[in-house]
Amino acid sequence: MQIPDVTVIVGAYEAMPYLVRCLESVESQTIGADRIEIVAVDDGSTDGTGEYLEDFAARSAVPTRVVRQTNSGGPSGPRNVGLGMARGRYVFFLDADDYFGDEALERMVATADRAGTDVVLGKVVGVNRGAPQSMWNATKDRVDVYNSKVIYTLSAQKLFRRELLERLALRFDEDLRTGEDALFTLEAYLRGAGISVISDYVCYYLVGRDDGKHVTKSGTYEWRFDSMRAMMELIHRLEPAGPKRDFLMVRPFTVGMLQQFGPRVLKESPEVRRHKLELAAPLMDAYWNDGVAGRIKVAERLRLACVAKGRADLLVDHLEFLRAKTVPDVIRSRRGDKLYLAYPHFRDRSAGLPDSVFEVTVPDWHGGKRIEQPAAVARRASLSRRVARRMRRDVRRLTSRLSAG
Structure with missing residues (x-):
């Protein structure tokens, strides 16, 4: 069996009707259905989510496996189940409320393969909600947490090299009720072989639910x-x-x-x-x-x-x-x-x-x-004076040589 490039892991709980567009966006990926697979985990939904997943798996050209389980109480359990079943070289955790840009996976896989990085961030925009912005200033093949703003986006919606996750035995902490994705992503940042950032194409649409049931709005x-x-x-x-x-x-x-x-x-x-x-x-x-x-x-x-x-x-x-x-x-x-x-x-x-x-x-x-602080201003002014002096000296030397010639 051919190893897929990407396993898209979809944890879903009470996800209708948002799940429809979510899965359509996977089918629309320009990377092609033969290079991806879906592992979808219904976490005890009662709104038809599980049934829709099974119908989708039966008719979609994208190989799809569906797990239906009792509610685990949070996103960590379904993600871990999906990760345990993944076969792809990379994994992407796609929330059932959200959806991809058509070229997202093709661009992210190409970037990771070219740069040899273990995590790829594709530009995120919000739909009916805010989204992180400070890290999308430029597309870069390789950054780290110290020379970029990537530490300010620690959600799980990124492309991860599966070999890294297996080598580190990295899983989501199911004891945490919130922030589990930040812990997972930060460890991948710190222990992986670099991070890539795609800023010139919207890879991911982060959707705010009209019913207000988004997980980040809950908790104590x-x-x-x-x-x-x-x-x-x-x-x-x-x-x-x-x-x-x-x-x-x-x-x-x-x-x-x-x-x-x-x-x-x-x-x-x-x-x-x-x-x-x-x-x-x-x-x-x-x-x-x-x-x-x-x-x-x-x-x-x-x-x-x-x-x-x-x-x-x-x-x-x-x-x-x-x-x-x-x-x-x-x-x-x-x-x-x-x-x-x-x-x-x-x-x-x-x-x-x-x-x-x-x-x-x-x-x-x-x-x-x-x-x-005055010291910083003084250092910058001193540097500017030194640069100006050096430029004047270079001009004088150039003028002298031209005159001699």
Whole structure:
């Protein structure tokens, strides 16, 4: 039997009528039905999803195997079942609500084969919902998590080389109720042989359901903390201490922890605030440090610093300041080499927040204008002067040689 290039794994639960377009998009792939297969897992649906899958398998030119099982409670179980049955050189996890661009698989397979990469990201756009955008600036055969924005798209909707997944025995964590795909994808990023990005063609359409039953809209804040903990533990295990680990840790703190301590806190009861701080405490103690903090903008860093101290009162003051759209004063150090944004409790001894919490260490925003630390501005100005001097010197030399000739 010929080995397919791609196994498309479709986990489906209560997926009608979205499943119809989803499967049609697989049949429409320009790579050809003889180069792909579908493994579809009905996770205990009661809306006709399972029956539709079986009808599709019976009539489609795309080889399709269907598994029907009792509900597992999340997407991890069906994906793992599909992965265990996959025969393709690559696998793609296609959500039953979503659909492909016609050339998606052909382009992604060609890219992975040419570049020798283990993960390929095809451009994603949202339909009736948002979608990640920062990583689609350019099509590149090879990037990694340190020289690109791919760490900000950790969903499972990517092309993975199956040999990598089997070698790592990589599977979705069925104990996590949310964020299981981020854990899976990040490990593939970090342990694989490179990542490719396709930005000049829309490969994947991410659909927002009209009935509001999308899985990312459900769940409790306790599940979010479980997900953060798992990601931080993974980064700690795979990346040695140092700047690279600090860089990676920014992701779960800014896309994770900050969401739990944003404006919604002002509407939450004191009991919920207290419980969230209790859940955050061991994560802040274990993984929050100056190297991570220095890579985050001041307003966000200040929130996390309040969380690290377990101070709901300071956090509420800061959030109310932000809600009022008040612009903090800019304070320059005596030597002029540092800038601080004077948010509430700046140099308030009772708060116990050091000046470093308020210091501009990365490009930031103040009153709608971009600001940077003076040292960075000075380094750039110095570099510009050196380049200008070198250009003037080269012009003089060229002019001298032309005159002599």
